Amino acid sequence: MAWNPSMTTQKEIAFCDCKGYLGLLENVTAQAEGKANKQSAKVAISLTAIAGDDDAEISISQIKKDTGFPTNAVDGQDVFTGFQSYSMDFDVLDDGASKISSRPSSPLAGHSRRPYQSSSKKRDPFQPGSSPVHLNHRYMVWNNVGIVKCFGEEGDQSASSIEVEFHDSSIHHGLHIPNTLGHTMASLSSQSLLLAGPAQEDSPSRIVCVNFAAWDGHKEWATTLPLGEDALAFSAGDAWVAVATSRNLLRLFSNSGLQRAMISLPGPILCLAGHGSKLFMAYHSSVGMFSEQSIGYALVGIDRKSPIGYEWLVNPQTLPLGPECDLSWAGFSDEGTLATMDSSEVQLRSGMWMPLLDTRQNVKGKSDHYFLIGLSELEKCVRCVLCKGARYPPTLPRPNMSLLDVRLPLCDGANEKTQLEEALIQSTLQIQLTGTLDQTGFDVDDPRNKADRLSKESLMKMFALACQAEREVRTVEVAEWMPCEQLLQLAVKYATRARKRQLANRLTEMAEQLVRDREAEETLLMEPTRTSYLSSNASNNTLDDDRDMFISTPPVFKIEGGNNMCARKVCSRRDQK
Structure with missing residues (x-):
């Protein structure tokens, strides 16, 4: 159950049962307790009159039926099926009490004031690529x-x-x-x-x-x-x-x-x-x-x-x-x-x-x-x-x-522009597919080359077609789809020959920006490799310094008997050398 956030203008409460059926209450207002009891008594009288002249007391099942919640005879549960087509006598509630909406629950409810009930039949399980079981x-x-x-x-x-x-x-x-x-x-x-x-x-x-x-x-x-x-x-x-x-x-x-x-x-x-x-x-x-x-x-x-x-x-x-x-x-x-x-x-x-x-x-x-x-x-x-x-x-x-x-x-299938757009879409899908299949071991060199060639041809033809139609904004959008600067350079040459200086300048800026972006990406990709290379060189230099330290230290010979002069002579000769 939920109420309308703008309760000051539209006093509505929507409610829904467990099976997805929707109902709506309008003109919902607060009232004093005594007045509510009085109005409830009037509602009870009205509902009793609707239930039948012979009924001496309120019929709960009739109330459920009139408000759109009859009891299912199979499982005994209440099911919301929509309000009755006749108008209930709720005029006694015009001074502020709740009144059931006369608005149909769905666009298909019409004048019967019943909500839409799905007429779609549940599809039985099937095997793809099979024919029905009842066939011999x-x-x-x-x-x-x-x-x-x-x-x-x-x-x-x-x-x-x-x-x-x-x-x-x-x-x-x-x-x-x-x-x-x-x-x-x-x-x-x-x-x-x-x-x-x-x-x-x-x-x-x-x-x-x-x-x-x-x-x-x-x-x-x-x-x-x-x-x-x-x-x-x-x-x-x-x-x-x-x-x-x-x-x-x-x-x-x-x-x-x-x-x-x-x-x-x-x-x-x-x-x-x-x-x-x-x-x-x-x-x-x-x-x-x-x-x-x-x-x-x-x-x-x-x-x-x-x-x-x-x-x-x-x-x-x-x-x-x-x-x-x-x-x-x-x-x-x-x-x-x-x-x-x-x-x-x-x-x-x-x-x-x-x-x-x-x-x-x-x-x-x-x-x-x-x-x-x-x-x-x-x-x-x-x-x-x-x-x-x-x-x-x-x-x-x-x-x-x-x-x-x-x-x-696509729209306008017989149009040349649509045919080029379709060729571009299909070739782009194939380029994406070949990139995925290449990682799984498929030999996709030939299909990838064909798709790449078809994509470039479609882009250039679309660019020329837009130039001939004086659609410069469209030509810029086509140029944004061009993946390399070579295609942009061809587009610049075509625009220059067509005497479209403003378009050529704009495409030149796009080509320069594309080159700068590609160089920035390559720099980012090379930075980790350079860092790892420098760190490996630093570690190698450290090891070499350690080896040099041990090599440059002159050996000291100890001779028993106190001949320390021999050791000094050997060291002095090596220093002189």
Whole structure:
């Protein structure tokens, strides 16, 4: 409960229940005790009249219903659903007592004076790259490693079979597995194959893993979840397997079947995705508003050398989705960057979420959709399957995979200026990506050189285009993006030839400032090296002085019998020398 800070003008108190429903009281004023008792009696009479002429006393349930807090018949708890459409007889309170606001609780409440209630249905857990379970012939998973398909007969789940096909046969040969356990989910990586299904009346949920990297001859292992706990989503990564269950638990195993420490999920799981040592999890964080889905996500790093080696790479936060869109795919790019796809848009998380491609711009029919398989940042393409008149591809015949170029949804896409801006953004992202991949051992010299050349060409073309349009402020902004003084010198030459003296002078000052800043950075970088060099020389000189001190001291020979003259003669001769 909270009141309006400006109580002198707007006497309002807002209140909210535990489920997020909001109410508002207006004209809240202080009053004397006797007057309050009198007004309370009038309120009681009015409420009794509303409850019904036959009721002899106040009906608490009717009061709750009239004020927007009816009792739920299922669990017996009060739920705020909004005020009734009729106007309650509270005119007796016009002289200062509280009056329930006639303002609708939300813009969608309208004249019914009911607050907005979310009509969005909670999305069931799913496996990225899979088709619905109710299909007889379906894809259990289709990703960059291979395809897992399930062929079944209607009404006979035990007669179904599972086929596994790898894009690269050097990883493993194809598999044909009888689906006697009724598996409905699958996850495929270069190291393992996961299969699982829901619990049945006579058997609990069971997880089966085929470890391709096993060298002892025992490639398959299985485990059973506790009674009442179902596997809802799972994923495999580098030497680990993760399973999210109906108890909001994340169970982790090694590829050989060793159990690791469990993690409690922040909410009901939606999907999992893995790449290397990184695990992505999407979950329902709260009830969505205005037909929106409220999805949260987190990114966990898993250390294979410790049974409790977990690290939050990205703390739990809200996953951005388009308006009235559902999460349809989640995974990683070939380079290991987190990516998602909602009902129409592919977006990439490179520091922050950036939309890469609007797939609705590439389809002809309203009922056509793209089924996402994977994407590559270096190649700037998205691998997907065009589904005409459906959302999921058919199993037979197997459809062809399409390559869509990454196209940023910028304004005025057909404009030359926009095309140059898009090329600059993509090349800058690639330069940043190659710098990260270079630290992990990837050979990115060729992509980095291409991206650097494209970035410089785009900057110079944008500069020339702004000069031709007499946009000198824009040209200065473009020049601020130039990373080196060579580009600034080219810009100065272009401005001079275009007879823009003021612009050329400003760019010359920018180039000189850039050189001074770079020299200052180099000086700061060289200062620690110089300090360490001087300290090492000082220590070496100290050692040399100590050695010289011992060397310059003449030796003194002691001869028994008191021949001290011999010692003096030897010392005097050495001094003369």
